[in-house]
Amino acid sequence: MNSDEDIPDDHVSETHEKMDDVSRDQLDKIKARTMYNMVEPLDSGNKKLLFLTNAQALLLASEPQSMEKMLLQLDINEPQLVINLLHSPGKYTVKHPNY
DSSP states (O other): OOOTTTSOHHHHHHHHHHHHHHHHHHHHHHHHHHTTTOEEEEGGGTEEEEOOOHHHHHHHHHOHHHHHHHHHHTTOOOOSOOOOOOOOOOOOOOOOTTO
């Protein structure tokens, strides 16, 4: 029979740590998807702060419904003005015919 008593303590500890890491990752992903307890109010609620791990940020960026929940939690309205900066191919000079 295979039990925790038959396995060396360091292996059991390592296995539990790996399981804890997986559980934390899953919890972080669930929190990012649902935005549960993710937003901290600051300055008497006038400002809001959101801390994300890299994995949570990637998840939010890849799922439109999660991004919508984040924007709702942060009370960010639809933008009235969007400025799209374009890449410039470089300097272009026109020679004037009189020069």
